[in-house]
Amino acid sequence: xxxxxxxxxxxxxxxxxxxxxxxxxxxxxxxxxxxxxxxxxxxxxxxxxxxxxxxxxxxxxxxxxxxxxxxxxxxxxxxxxxxxxxxxxxxxxxxxxxxxxxxxxxxxxxxxxxxxxxxxxxxxxxxxxxxxxxxxxxxxxxxxxxxxxxxxxxxxxxxxxxxxxxxxxxxxxxxxxxxxxxxxxxxxxxxxxxxxxxxxxxxxxxxxxxxxxxxxxxxxxxxxxxxxxxxxxxxxxxxxxxxxxxxxxxxxxxxxxxxxxxxxxxxxxxxxxxxxxxxxxxxxxxxxxxxxxxxxxxxxxxxxxxxxxxxxxxxxxxxxxxxxxxxxxxxxxxxxxxxxxxxxxxxxxxxxxxxxxxxxxxxxxxxxxxxxxxxxxxxxxxxxxxxxxxxxxxxxxxxxxxxxxxxxxxxxxxxxxxxxxxxxxxxxxxxxxxxxxxxxxxxxxxxxxxxxxxxxxxxxxxxxxxxxxxxxxxxxxxxxxxxxxxxxxxxxxxxxxxxxxxxxxxxxxxxxxxxxxxxxxxxxxxxxxxxxxxxxxxxxxxxxxxxxxxxxxxxxxxxxxxxxxxxxxxxxxxxxxxxxxxxxxxxxxxxxxxxxxxxxxxxxxxxxxxxxxxxxxxxxxxxxxxxxxxxxxxxxxxxxxx
Amino acid sequence: xxxxxxxxxxxxxxxxxxxxxxxxxxxxxxxxxxxxxxxxxxxxxxxxxxxxxxxxxxxxxxxxxxxxxxxxxxxxxxxxxxxxxxxxxxxxxxxxxxxxxxxxxxxxxxxxxxxxxxxxxxxxxxxxxxxxxxxxxxxxxxxxxxxxxxxxxxxxxxxxxxxxxxxxxxxxxxxxxxxxxxxxxxxxxxxxxxxxxxxxxxxxxxxxxxxxxxxxxxxxxxxxxxxxxxxxxxxxxxxxxxxxxxxxxxxxxxxxxx
Numbered sequence: 082x083x084x085x086x087x088x089x090x091x092x093x094x095x096x097x098x099x100x101x102x103x104x105x106x107x108x109x110x111x112x113x114x115x116x117x118x119x120x121x122x123x124x125x126x127x128x129x130x131x132x133x134x135x136x137x138x139x140x141x142x143x144x145x146x147x148x149x150x151x152x153x154x155x156x157x158x159x160x161x162x163x164x165x166x167x168x169x170x171x172x173x174x175x176x177x178x179x180x181x182x183x184x185x186x187x188x189x190x191x192x193x194x195x196x197x198x199x200x201x202x203x204x205x206x207x208x209x210x211x212x213x214x215x216x217x218x219x220x221x222x223x224x225x226x227x228x229x230x231x232x233x234x235x236x237x238x239x240x241x242x243x244x245x246x247x248x249x250x251x252x253x254x255x256x257x258x259x260x261x262x263x264x265x266x267x268x269x270x271x272x273x274x275x276x277x278x279x280x281x282x283x284x285x286x287x288x289x290x291x292x293x294x295x296x297x298x299x300x301x302x303x304x305x306x307x308x309x310x311x312x313x314x315x316x317x318x319x320x321x322x323x324x325x326x327x328x329x330x331x332x333x334x335x336x337x338x339x340x341x342x343x344x345x346x347x348x349x350x351x352x353x354x355x356x357x358x359x360x361x362x363x364x365x366x367x368x369x370x371x372x373x374x375x376x377x378x379x380x381x382x383x384x385x386x387x388x389x390x391x392x393x394x395x396x397x398x399x400x401x402x403x404x405x406x407x408x409x410x411x412x413x414x415x416x417x418x419x420x421x422x423x424x425x426x427x428x429x430x431x432x433x434x435x436x437x438x439x440x441x442x443x444x445x446x447x448x449x450x451x452x453x454x455x456x457x458x459x460x461x462x463x464x465x466x467x468x469x470x471x472x473x474x475x476x477x478x479x480x481x482x483x484x485x486x487x488x489x490x491x492x493x494x495x496x497x498x499x500x501x502x503x504x505x506x507x508x509x510x511x512x513x514x515x516x517x518x519x520x521x522x523x524x525x526x527x528x529x530x531x532x533x534x535x536x537x538x539x540x541x542x543x544x545x546x547x548x549x550x551x552x553x554x555x556x557x558x559x560x561x562x563x564x565x566x567x568x569x570x571x572x573x574x575x576x577x578x579x580x581x582x583x584x585x586x587x588x589x590x591x592x593x594x595x596x597x598x599x600x601x602x603x604x605x606x607x608x609x610x611x612x613x614x615x616x617x618x619x620x621x622x623x624x625x626x627x628x629x630x631x632x633x634x635x636x637x638x639x640x641x642x643x644x645x646x647x648x649x650x651x652x653x654x655x656x657x658x659x660x661x662x663x664x665x666x667x668x669x670x671x672x673x674x675x676x677x678x679x680x681x682x683x684x685x686x687x688x689x690x691x692x693x694x695x696x697x698x699x700x701x702x703x704x705x706x707x708x709x710x711x712x713x714x715x716x717x718x719x720x721x722x723x
Numbered sequence: 724x725x726x727x728x729x730x731x732x733x734x735x736x737x738x739x740x741x742x743x744x745x746x747x748x749x750x751x752x753x754x755x756x757x758x759x760x761x762x763x764x765x766x767x768x769x770x771x772x773x774x775x776x777x778x779x780x781x782x783x784x785x786x787x788x789x790x791x792x793x794x795x796x797x798x799x800x801x802x803x804x805x806x807x808x809x810x811x812x813x814x815x816x817x818x819x820x821x822x823x824x825x826x827x828x829x830x831x832x833x834x835x836x837x838x839x840x841x842x843x844x845x846x847x848x849x850x851x852x853x854x855x856x857x858x859x860x861x862x863x864x865x866x867x868x869x870x871x872x873x874x875x876x877x878x879x880x881x882x883x884x885x886x887x888x889x890x891x892x893x894x895x896x897x898x899x900x901x902x903x904x905x906x907x908x909x910x911x912x913x914x915x916x917x918x919x920x921x922x923x924x925x926x927x928x929x930x931x932x933x934x935x936x937x938x939x940x941x942x943x944x945x946x947x948x949x950x951x952x953x954x955x956x957x958x959x960x961x962x963x964x965x966x967x968x969x970x971x972x973x974x975x976x977x978x979x980x981x
């Protein structure tokens with residue numbers, strides 16, 4: 082049995098699971114409509130979670146200030162999501178339900194998520210689709226005008242709504258349009274090109290932030306009554322990932338240093354279908370939507386280091402290894418399983434392409450069956466993107482794909498109200514740890530970001546306003562001045578190192594360490610080496626980094642340096658988390674803990690908990706707190722896709 | 724086809740450098756070597772910046788983020804063309820295999836009065852956000868929506884709305900237009916919403932409000948050069964400008980509600 086930490090109260094209600102969210106909302110005090118304007122909420126980030134929260138809270142009457150790192154809130158990285166968004170509408174009449182979406186999500190997360198949260202997410206999923214359709218999101222339609230659904234990521238029902246291969250873009254533009262409407266109405270003040278560098282804590286409550294104006298270099302202090310962090314995931318700790326270049330851990334990490342526990346940082350998702358690395362110059366990786374696995378067949382040659390072109394390899398000399406290993410799910414096994422299987426084949430010498438780090442995703446049979454036109458209709462934009470990047474035509478030769486870091490399930494620990502262990506600090510979307518457990522299912526990230534922003538935080542934040550005394554604070558208070566001076570000092574320290582090595586080279590080296598030793602497969606020995614290497618690299622960074630220009634104007638090199646400095650601290654926590662979890666579950670695969678056929682082996686007796694880490698200083702081991710996970714409805718079982 | 728990935732190319736770059744919004748800018752010349760044909764244009768600039776930092780010089784500032792052609796952050800004029808020579812391609816998706824070894828390449832920011840330069844190749848496009856804030860939305864309060872299938876949308880309308888909604892807000896249309904008009908940007912948003920049944924309630928005021936703001940921000944108007952469509956990385960059609968003009972007329976003739 083897991084001994085639960087007294088510091089973590091999930092606040093998840095008891096009783097029948099289908100009634101919990103209703104009951105919780107009923108028990109929560111409401112803020113009088115005329116009082117709402119007195120509460121000022123600082124929303125950091127303008128992706129799906131941030132934009133939807135800022136817009137919805139402003140509609141309720143709260144005073145909102147919203148910040149984003151990009152030049153416009155419309156460019157948050159949610160925009161790059163391709164495939165779709167899940168909801169339990171059961172429009173196709175194929176047997177879906179809230180309960181089934183809940184069940185699939187808990188199971189897909191390999192039994193490391195909180196049941197109450199997941200059930201609520203499934204319940205809310207339907208309202209999200211209604212909301213987005215009303216905003217004018219141009220979802221795919223059937224000829225009769227009804228919404229179209231597809232099956233995604235191996236789901237046995239068609240519950241995914243989509244807008245071509247640009248679902249994230251369209252959902253984000255929907256949330257952004259609602260946000261900009263509130264900006265136009267004067268209910269939201271929007272500050273783009275701002276990077277949050279600290280959360281300011283007054284009397285134990287998060288009451289403001291300090292950020293750097295990326296255009297002028299000035300430090301700015303903002304006071305409020307609550308802070309919402311909607312700042313995304315930390316996949317760029319690996320340097321190469323499908324994340325946008327500006328994605329970083331800084332906001333979460335600075336909040337962590339101020340008292341927010343960081344949960345399950347080792348739970349990272351490696352997406353199986355990305356365009357392989359082509360050379361050492363590569364600055365980021367590009368995802369090819371998972372929907373491709375609905376029609377594409379994954380294979381490698383049966384002969385190791387077979388140098389022939391794909392088309393010259395006859396059928397009987399091809400190893401369709403997913404179909405071979407998992408006859409019932411075949412090419413549609415969950416992401417973690419598909420990624421590991423690709424790595425296994427490549428490690429064994431069967432990889433293809435110039436680097437040997439790729440497998441084929443082949444549409445030959447689908448084109449023979451359905452014709453090129455239908456395949457073009459379904460995946461045209463993806464095929465075009467592939468051709469643009471690789472200069473190869475996927476209609477005539479198979480695509481080459483390889484897994485890449487895509488999403489981070491870990492994040493700041495939050496209770497059922499999405500409040501972190503730092504009172505008044507709420508964390509939404511990918512930045513929190515909730516809902517996906519150890520592995521996220523396809524088309525569930527958009528669902529969670531929008532659920533948190535449209536339909537959870539706008540209710541649960543009221544408990545904070547009605548439940549705590551919140552005396553007026555000024556952004557000139559001592560706590561704010563102290564925070565600014567600390568943040569300023571850190572920037573000046575980086576500028577003052579005056580070394581010889583570029584920020585990017587540190588970031589690349591860190592990424593290499595994390596990818597090889599804390600990526601798709603991890604071992605105690607490898608993690609120990611990773612920890613030493615990260616510590617050495619971090620020490621070198623503070624002695625040898627070089628930054629051009631000054632802090633007094635737009636300086637992208639300096640921005641990057643601050644983020645890499647935080648990644649260098651955060652990476653160690655990720656390694657510690659991976660090392661302490663002596664089991665394999667979801668995206669976390671420990672080589673010592675696998676079944677005879679190489680599948681993940683969980684240890685529910687010892688590890689059925691969320692690991693929430695308390696900060697105790699750079700280089701000092703963080704303190705572990707455990708939130709025991711109870712499964713009353715979905716009984717943990719070995720996932721099997723055979 | 725792909726060039727030999729091991730081969731290495733070199734270029735002479737003439738790049739706009741401007742230290743601050745009110746500073747005078749100049750074109751500066753740089754040489755970059757060890758460029759692989761598989762690099763994207765931005766990765767080629769990364770190589771240049773790494774070497775500049777190594778020499779203790781300030782790197783070239785440019786906006787970029789997703790590097791997969793969807794966020795709309797990258798915004799370079801390359802040899803006089805917004806987003807460079809490839810059709811329907813953002814700079815981040817432009818690869819060096821399209822250039823000959825030894826070429827001289829001119830790189831400037833998107834230029835328009837409404838897009839002031841902040842530094843080097845970085846511009847301020849917040850005018851676009853202010854235009855959207857005037858009417859680029861459907862006023863719906865979170866929680867008030869009917870069941871999504873209660874509103875049916877004919878498939879062809881949904882497809883055309885999606886064509887218009889694909890705009891990434893990069894501003895290439897403005898940079899390419901001799902008048903610095905934002906009519907394609909505004910037309911795309913107005914079309915997306917006017918085509919859908921959900922957008923009807925606010926249809927008469929939307930275009931007028933957005934165009935009024937467009938004028939106020941200092942964008943020019945359309946005189947049918949169609950350069951915007953040629954530069955658009957998402958292939959947004961000038962049909963959307965025609966539709967915008969019809970929407971403006973419709974709005975102007977609509978009876979005023981009290």
